[in-house]
Amino acid sequence: MxxxxxxxxxxxxxxxxxxxxxxxxxxxxxxxxxxxxxxxxxxxxxxxxxxxxxxxxxxxxxxxxxxxxxxxGGLKMVAIGLVPELTAEAAKRAALGAGARVLKVYSYELTLDEINEIKNSNLDIILLAGGTNGGNKECIIHNAKMLAENGVRLPIVVAGNKVTSDEIRQIFTKAKMYFTITQNVMPSLNKLNVEPAREEIRKVFMEKIIDAxxxxxxxxxxKGILMPTPAAVLKAARILSDGSDEESGLGDLIVIDIGGATTDIHSISEGEPTKGGVTTRGLEEPFAKRTVEGDLGMRYSAISLREAAGSRKMRKYLCDPERKIDIDANCKYRVEHIKMVPTTKEEIHFDEAMAKVATELSMERHVGTIESTHTPMGAMYTQIGKDLMEVKYMIGTGGVLIHSENPKDILKAGAFNEENPMYLKPRKAIYLIDKTYILSAMGLLSEYYPDKAVRIMKKYLVKV
Incomplete structure (x- = not known):
């Protein structure tokens, strides 16, 4: 066969x-x-x-x-832009969508201290953005010169104001740097264009990073390392949502990937307001969005997860109001034993409580929020980020979910909660589990056989 x-x-x-x-x-x-x-x-x-x-x-x-x-460590990047909430954020989203771990985002003109920080950060690629097309060009040119003149010798993907391309090309060519120039990640105010930058990052990953x-x-x-694993998962999620030429997709969906170091959320949805009378504010959201929470992991990041959650939230999921469980000791043990596989009921219970915390907090950071403002005309509602309340499916992957006897309870921690209604999380989603770890594999297969990839995912994702 x-x-x-x-x-x-x-x-x-x-x-x-x-x-x-x-x-x-x-x-x-x-x-x-x-x-x-x-x-x-x-x-x-x-x-x-x-x-x-x-x-x-x-x-x-x-x-x-x-x-x-x-x-x-996967694909490690920094993103550089102009305004933190605009081009710098757009650059970050492009890097995340390419499957990278974004170690830091820099905005405005780089300083020597920041250059030295970049040089000492054990990076793979720099994404250099800044300015809308025809807008500010001084900042991105300054940053290009700072990178070239201070011994930064890393691959650079340039995705900023298009009128600066010729000058930046001369700067980097003269300095004999490896670089590529693509379309602006934010060609006009609040409008994203992240796909060209994502594709360039993937090419650099394949050409320069594999041997390193x-x-x-x-x-x-x-045949080759086609892409970083998170990019493969995002590709699988997108084709499962959209469908292929011959196979219909599932519609809007979210993938929750809980790992030892991070919790990744992928959402495939326009994220437009689902209620009338709501206006949107802020940077346009990508249809295929990925966020990475580096402080919410099951092993490497167990201590930072406990710090992010606080004792009250941890004990809520542990069902431990009388403080019988030593949370700090359990988290410290997991950091020191990153290959630990839970075997006792107590270890499994603690891991699943951690997973619920990771799911709840990572979803709160990923989804949009709603704000109300009282005016003489009555209450006005503003949405920031993606409204995912009507998403059809929540798909779980990662060891703690795959091996859990109660994976639905973990995923439900990321659903809409009446106690915190400002977070626009799914209300009536169907829960699926990636029992056979096929999402990244199907992302790879979809490069050649998209129809088959969609059908296999439909067959093997398990409803819970």
Missing amino acids: DAYLLIDFGSTYTKLTVVDLEKEEVIATAKDITTIEENIMIGFEKAYLKIEEKLIGKNVNFIKKLACSSAA KGLGNAEELI
């Missing part, structure tokens, strides 16, 4: 998925610890041996082997 081998070199696990293209079935999955410190192929080969055992007796011909990666992370060893085996 003809099959695709789809690989996710994750930060903790390398996950393999084998898909029978003709039957549109997942015929085998396996995973093993990612071995980025030694040779990434060691972990892959251990997982591959498990796949071979599962395929004994089956005549499988791998016609393609594709991969995504978030190993070695030790992933070049994998390229002899596979």
